[in-house]
Amino acid sequence: MKQNNQHIDEQFLFSILEGTSSDQDKQQFQEWMQADSANEENFLKMQKIWKSSKEIEVFQKIDEEADWKIIKAKSGKTVRLKKVNLFMRYAATVLVLLSLSLVYLYQTTPGFGKYAQTKSMQTKDKIVLADGTEVFLNKKSKIIYPKHFNSDVRNVEMEGEAYFQVKPDPTKPFIIKSGNAIIEVLGTSFNVKNEMDGATVVSVNSGKVSLKNQETQEVIYLTKGEKGILYDSFITESVNNEPNFDSWKTGVLRFKDMPIPLVFKYLENFYNVRITNKCERLDTLKFNSYFDNASIDEVITELELHLRVKTVKKGNHLIISDKKK
Template identity: 70%
Template sequence: MKNNNQHIDEQLLVAILEERATGQDKLNFQNWIDATPENEEIFQKMLKIWKSSKEIEVFQRIDEAADWKMIKAKSGKSRKLNTTKLVMRYAATVLVLISLSLVYLYQTTPGFGKYAQSHAIMQKEQILLADGTEVFLNKKSKIIYPKYFNSKIRNVELEGEAYFQVKRNPNKPFIIKSGDAIIEVLGTSFNVNNRTDGTTIVSVNSGKVSLKNQNTGELVYLTKGEKGIIQKQELSESVNKEFNYKSWKTGVLVFKETPMKKVFADLEQHYGVKITNKSLKIDTLTYTNTFTNAKLDKVIEELKIGLKVHVSQKGNHLIISDENN
């Protein structure tokens, strides 16, 4: 199980910015930068704010000659300009700006302060949140969450797909923002799939889930075996007839007298391939089989034998045709 390892000590970042970091500090910083593209974005954001605050140029803005003329005109006598207060005034301004910058980053920037993030790019990830909730993050997905749940609610944001096993806490609802959907639970297990076209699908495995369209305010309650869909600002609910909605997590594909078009769609989704069917004889057939952590080659062989078809593969493209073609 993975606990987020992308955090970095704020004092180390300040040391880097002030160019007083030790060799080990620089090594730790570089390891953090290399860990994920988001860390580079975080640092660049902080660097921009830092440079803006430095533009005040404390000492260059103290025009001693101008200040001396002003004092001399008012007093009618020469005296040495006391620059200490001016320096302290500008220094205090810089300090306030830097402090506000750090507070802003702490409050809003995942990976720097109170929020953490995990970005599954090439492989799935399993994350344990501070409240004991388990999150299984699919490939090409990202989740942002607090390092600690100190408020009255538990808020996270999801891009992509994840399976949640929420630790029950009646006093602290667990709320997920994903696309146009706001999902609220107390403790349950369910799958959230926020697709690139803006569609969000919530499939409930246990317990009760509320699904709200944040654009229209429409709300439905889903229980075990049901799913809700928000698509083009429309919210719908139905019995979940999808056997394989969490196959990406379990590794198990189940087909029970499933129409071939649906079989191919599930295989495309699960293995990340494109399937072109040129065999008219199997269009009206159904298929029954179960694959458990099966490699694509094994699935292809099973299709050949069970359907009596020819399957050719060109990269990620499978072409199905009759055996005599």
């Protein structure tokens, strides 16, 4: 898997702002801006602060012509000293503003300072954090994380879906912020998914995980084989009867006495296809099978064999109908 890390060095951005960058740097900068809308948004914030620091009110009040007349009417050494002191004060003001602005950007802006950001698009990504934790990102997902874990906790933020294999460290809890959910672990493996309706689903594969609602502070604890769902202001916990919660990562699809309509939904999501079922008798049948990183053509072959159907494939559209005798 190719890692899609959106980090770019801050000195590089300074050269862009100052207009001292090379053509090659400018090309790299454009690619960085186009890689993620968040990059463009953060740079525009930085650019605004940069421009504001050069146009602060104290500079706007300077009347250069009037000041020069005063300077000529006074003695050279004294006036030169006052002129230097005046501009040193202006320069110090600019330096303070720039320093505060850059410290703020360094502390808060992913891809600029101490935080890095990885965003997957049409492919899945795997990243390894500074502590050795492995994170697998599903398509169209994002994670923001420190380049180094220097505090007594390991904090990250994520959107979309990700599978975590957290490196055990009893002295530093691993905390994930996702939507309105806070997930805390010491060392375990689990899946976190933001559903389209706003729910956050945590499915535990090993170890123990806590799931907390930021608003109500309600907490539940989940162990292997359990899942928790945070939706609106409610948290529920249950046995995880979802056999394919991590199939996007493992490539394995499991079907045991599963109704055919539900099987088709899994196949649509996994293979990014659309299935039209024209064989009504399938709605009452159940399906048993196990696919390990199988191609869609291999799945179609098995469906046709076991269900006695015919499949017409038109691009990403599968049309299933009864097989003529």
